[in-house]
Amino acid sequence: MKNAVDAYRLFFPAGWLMAFWGVFLWILFPWKLVSYPGLNHPEIMMGGFFLCFVSGFLMTAVPRFTATFGPSENDQKFSLALIALLFVSLLLPGKKPFYFAIILNFIFLIYFCAKRFLVRKNDPPEPFIFVGVGLFTGIVGALILFAAEFTELNFQIYSLGKIFFLQTYILCLVLGVGSRLVPALLGWAPLPTEQKQSSAKNRKMFLYLALLFLLTYVCETLVNAPLALALRAVLITFITMKFWKLYKPPQRKAVQTWGLWLSAWSVVVGAWGLVVVPQMRIHWLHIIYISGLGLMTFMIAVRVVLSHGGHDMAIEKKSKILAVGAFLLFLAGLTRFSAGIGPHIYQSHLLYAAVTWIFGLLLWGGIFIPKMFFITEKKN
Template sequence: MNKNQQQIDAYRYFFPAGWLLGIWGVLLWILFPWNLVTYPGLSHPEIMTGGFFLCFVCGFLMTAAPRFTSSFGPTRIDHWISCFLIALLFVGLSTPKIFFYGVVVLIFVFLISYLVRRFLNRSSNPPDSFVFVGVGLAAGLMGSLILVAAEVFNVPRELYNLGRLFFLQAYILCLVVGVGSRLIPALLGWAPMPTEQAKTFNPKRYLCLAILFLATYALEAFGFTVLSQLSRALIFSFIFLRMWKIYRLPSRTAVQTYWLWISAWLVMLGQWGIVAMPDFRVHLLHVILVSGLGLMTFMIAVRVGLSHGRHDMTLEKSSKMLALGAFLMCLAGFTRLSAGIAPALYQSHLIYAAYTWILGLLIWGWVFLPKMVRVK
């Protein structure tokens, strides 16, 4: 392995940072009853989307983009900027919200700049679905800018709602569709791995889907809730069933593969649950974001860490600890859902969900974090 600083993959520090933020963002619910933190109702989702998810997004895209475009990897300056932004992100946990939002804006600007430079210097084209990545990053940047502005000015209610929806939901879902449409069918065994496929770039279909997908959040921000949720569910169903083919059992037999498949189903079914039971929207969103996207994030991170670190790939196939950690992450979302079903036990079920999620992350981290730090 080349030990040159420039060859260090960004996932090796972004994934551990995201793991820590994924624990802290949920630990707040355990600390709150002891009066150790203020009520985390607003800070929790922001830490999870602007910290946990965004760090994993950066780690994956900064590692994958040079390979998908046959371009150059992160430079020494890229590494220093990344580490500086991670440090600012942790500082932002204890500062006024405008500082945290500002750091998130800087991360989006840096990541977009990083990807554009690789795209302009490409020797091959990225997968067509990566147009969703560009749309998602633009939505994340726009949403975080709106939230920064809202801390200084009185912005219209609809614009503020749109900013929060873009920041808390749209950007990460766009990125999952963009990356997942190429990677997940391959991991499930229904498509060749990315390195085996000839690269073309005809993204019109995905661009139309991405625009329609973002439009559902604009509809929601302006009060057309039923139409927005139904449209989103239909788009998910088209992508997950038609393109990801999740209606078929995975052809690869592996712990990671089956939990990845389950997580995709839970994103789609969670969205249809919101359509059927709109009063439970917030609670069902946790099935989508925790049991769906959160679990999916860690399953993809397993493949990234093992393959790029040149570790034993049998861990993703038969690791009992991976199976246990994945089960707990999945269970955490449903435990959070139960808090909405049983209002009398709401606070206690939030705490149970937090413990379940954290335990799942600790088990995952115990097995896989050392492999993120050390490579062969």
Template sequence: MLKPFSLSAIKEPYRIFFPFGILYLLWGTLLWLPQIWNAGTYPVLAHRYLMLNGFTATFIAGFLMTAVPKFSQTQTAHFKEVFLFFTITVLGLICAFLDYEKISYAASALQAGIILFFLSRRVMKRKVNPPYSFVFIFVGLLLWIISALMGILTQSEAFKNLHYEGSIAAIILGVGSRLVPGILGHVEIVQSQRAHYETDKPFLLTVPFYFYAMIFFFVMSYFLIGPIGIAIRAFIVVFVGLFFWKLYQLPKEKTTLSWSIWMSCWLILASFLLKVFWQDGVIHASHAFFFSGIVQLTLLIATRVLQSHGPKDKKLENLKILYVVTILIIFAGVTRVSAFIMPENYLRHLGYSSIILSIAVLLWAQRYLRYIKDL
């Protein structure tokens, strides 16, 4: 018979996936640590898998498998759904370390497929519509599956970019367009969105036409090689940041969490604009997005999840430790992006960046992961 915590962990899978996500993040980060003393070959495939399919995918699964049943007022997660995702993730990780790239791509596709199937079942049985911006999440998951499958069949750079950046960016835009304005205190945006989707209309009919157009051009931008595609992509991200997240205004909710998220979101916009003006450094600019858009924003959103599902104490969102974590992640990102300046010490810079990022993650985990368990 399952203990109470085990039951709550299955019903709210973030309780399982967030701790494992932190372990994957630390593991993937510290793979670079030996480069400080002995620069040599580096485990690219294992690093990518740990960061995208370990940390990022696990946090996405934890958040969506917890939030969507609540948004749609449908059934919570089943044990088999949680177990299947966890198992596929571990099997893919083993294959990544064995350098079986095609099998790791297959595992990646299965991860996204499990999440997509989970969401689709809940949305089809929903009592109320989810936020219309969540259509971007479904698009992101489809892009994730398609790009992973194409990674098995081809070495196309377009599909690689779609897999490692585009699919995740789409999910962030979808989740962020509902959560970010709410956390920043822009209740008028949240109310306007709710007026659109809290109706008896089918979910897809609640999505404004211009939102579909924005999604179309975002996807197409990854197949327009060169400056045009990069510029279109940056324009869409900036548009979402300014008009959906209202970043041009200071947060109305004056907490450490809201200020940190506001800074993180501006850095996401900056990372996409950086590619427009620095096309020779696309790989470095992509890491700027990873640090600010994925690691930093993920930990901050997770802070809200842990607080609201755990002790329900808003003071936890106003702790100064969040500023320390934010500054350290930004510093780690700058260290990584600037590594190209000294090519002879490039790999050592990756090691230095990994130390800084690991400290930030450990500080956050030590303060907030304790609320995973029911109080």
């Protein structure tokens, strides 16, 4: 039962459910079935949806990148316990249980990766320095928000914790993983397992880039937000153009690659939107999170599920259902952005965006969720 312990089989379905519930709240809200979702929606998406997919991907990829060992039986059991705790915490009053569950997830993920890094036979890819920074900011941000539930913190410290958890950690992880994976999936680089070993020069370059990227969030919170946003947009543009080759359409023509390409461009456009039209900050962030990182997460998960599960790889190239699902996920971000055009359409467009996202999720999940549990196709 080798495939039974693949981490993505545990965490991806959990992340999909979190992605559903975190947005479905906006559909329930107009009927007054839930309290205002704006207080819980960001945490569910960052600590539920994204963190589950990050855990599933890293726990699947890190053993391969380091040429070490996969999840043990105890790792699998602990993963199931953490996922259960995450869902139970949503049923409990207040945010303390949820932040506590998130912190435990980060601790376990850091432990899992560090344990394999220390006995590595291969060095992880140079961009994975961003992954380390992302995990660091994620747990620091969660700890600050957890502490704020018990005592009143300095406003700047609290703001830094919030931006670390709601923005920094996931963008760092995407820039780290994406700089190795995205160009390979788009057809501009060899597959990760075929690429050359890292070099000291490249490691140093990515270390400087990661630290500078982290500094933009500290600067945004404590010093000068416009300067920080501009520098961050420059860094994102530099990384995606130089390493992702985003200025060229995908060489591999597939539904998945076009979705991935559009999602990456959404991150770049959203980053510059924050600089040019800062008064629409929350709306540009949703372009980054929904049309960008959200769609990108599901497009990368397509490759993980198909390749590691031994399924027909033609699905990522030709599936019309995947194409419609990807388009709806992309459109959900644009629809959410349009809510900022005027107060008279704000609530209705939030609802439209939520419905669009849900339909996109259902189409994606209808194809790939069953494939995480059942291996019925011959492996290529």
